[in-house]
Amino acid sequence: MRVVTAEEMKALDRAAIEEYGIPGLVLMENAGRHVVEIIRQELGDVRDKVVTVFIGKGNNGGDGLVIARHLLNMGAEIKLLVLANVEEITGDAAVNLEIWRKLGQKIYSIHHGDGINIVRLILMNTDLIVDAIYGTGFRGKVPEKVGRIIEVLNSSGKPIVAVDIPSGLEASNGKVEGPCIQATHTVTFGLPKLGLILEPGAGYAGQLHIADISIPAVLVEKEGPLRYLITPELVREWLPARPSGAHKGTFGRVLIVAGSRGMTGAACLAGEAALRAGAGLVTVAVPETLHDIVEMKLTEVMTTPLPDNGKGCLSKEAKQAILSLLEDKDVLAIGPGLSNDPEVAALVRELLSSLRVPCVLDADALNALAGAGELLRKVQAPVIITPHPGEMARLTGVSIREIQEDRLLTTSRAALNWNVVVLLKGARTVVADPGGAIYINPTGNPGMATAGSGDILTGCIAALLGQGLDPSRAAAAGAYLHGLAGDLAAREKGMMGLVAGDLVLTLPEAIRDLG
Secondary structure (H helix, E strand, O other): OEOEOHHHHHHHHHHHHHOOOOOHHHHHHHHHHHHHHHHHHHHOOOOOOEEEEEEOOOHHHHHHHHHHHHHHHOOOEEEEEEOOOHHHOOHHHHHHHHHHHHOOOOOEEOOOOOHHHHHHHHHOOOOEEEEEOOOOOOOOOOOHHHHHHHHHHHOOOOOEEEEOOOOOEOOOOOOEOOOOOOOOEEEEEOOOEHHHHOOOOHHHHOEEEEEOOOOOHHHHHHHOOOEEEOOHHHHHHHOOOOOOOOOHHHHOEEEEEOOOOOOHHHHHHHHHHHHHOOOOEEEEEEEHHHHHHHHHHOOOOEEEEEOEOOOOOEOOOHHHHHHHHHHHOOEEEEOOOOOOOHHHHHHHHHHHOOOOOOEEEOOHHHHOOOOOHHHHHHOOOOEEEOOOHHHHHHHHOOOHHHHHHOHHHHHHHHHHHHOOEEEEOOOOOEEEOOOOOEEEOOOOOHHHOOOOHHHHHHHHHHHHHHOOOOHHHHHHHHHHHHHHHHHHHHHHHOOOOOOHHHHHHHHHHHHHHOO
């Protein structure tokens, strides 16, 4: 599913009206009807329920008027409060305002005078609040008086349904500069807005619903940006079938080079995750002095020793051994738990230019490239890198704060500059490929901020690469399944006690739940 900025959605709306002849009033009517359906899901029978609708002067307020009218027809009692001069309401919104007036319904203006006390009084006898104050054109900080009203709404304890976007939230980037509606539900129209997907905006949206308001699908396909929300339908479409005549080799031979003294768990978790994510054959290669330990830990995963520098880390001599192992492998994953030993870093840098199979670089393999990201351009095979913000900062020389301020731009620039697929971890993981496509992952939870979680992701992506997914889809699907596994594990165990091994066990369930 495409994800749009406010400007991109406005252009799609305009094209639907001007090129396809769909009247703006029709789009507004469709939008309002969808919101009404969500309100009915929240309240049940709306007859005799009290719904308070807050509107502004723009088209978002027009949507609110449509909602008010349909709820009134269903028997609800409607309180309509306007946070603007009524005379400022124009266009399609004014048409719906006139309909409301002809129905003989009251309009409470709280633009002047003691509006906040009127709000408090009305909310005492309200079952649900509709927020149609500001739409996707909003920027910056709400005026002080509106901010005080928003704070009253948020503290009311009533369910709030936001129309298109919570008021106070910037639709194109998710920024919140001041008071903002904390919605129970947000019903957004046409396509999800970027600000509802990225943090902190996602935290204000509540349960997100995407309403089809009749924007032609052909228009979205032609004009929509190459920016996608990863959905279960998308991942299901990407995952390969499991033919009845398949054998182990059908689903990929994965080599994972990982581990150092004290970090054998990283290697084991990555190997187990690769198997749970569907790889046919997985081999974990570790420093020779640690091999016996890893062999005891793993059952289904094969193991092999690599030259050791005597400190429980790989030596530079491991390069040729790795290349030999790769002769019958489909994918390499390298990095989990390798350590920051200088000899390991030198090994990684030397190995890259010799690779001929798709590879996933994570953790210490990325640290080995700190300040030298341009080496990635020399790899003659598809590459996926999976940095967290700290690792990305070391790769790019840009501060973590700057990276987090615009995660999409950071990721897409790195993908283009280095000609690799970049997966930037964090809340709302972002995946970018050199061709310009961007994928945003909605799954996952704070309980996954635990040691070893990234190693699970590495194994999962490597397994999907081995099963034939192209690198950007393998990274995007891996992120989605990894997050979904974490959500399933958190549902069973809670977030506080979640450990990485729990994700390994729920990965098959996550894949099964895709249908």
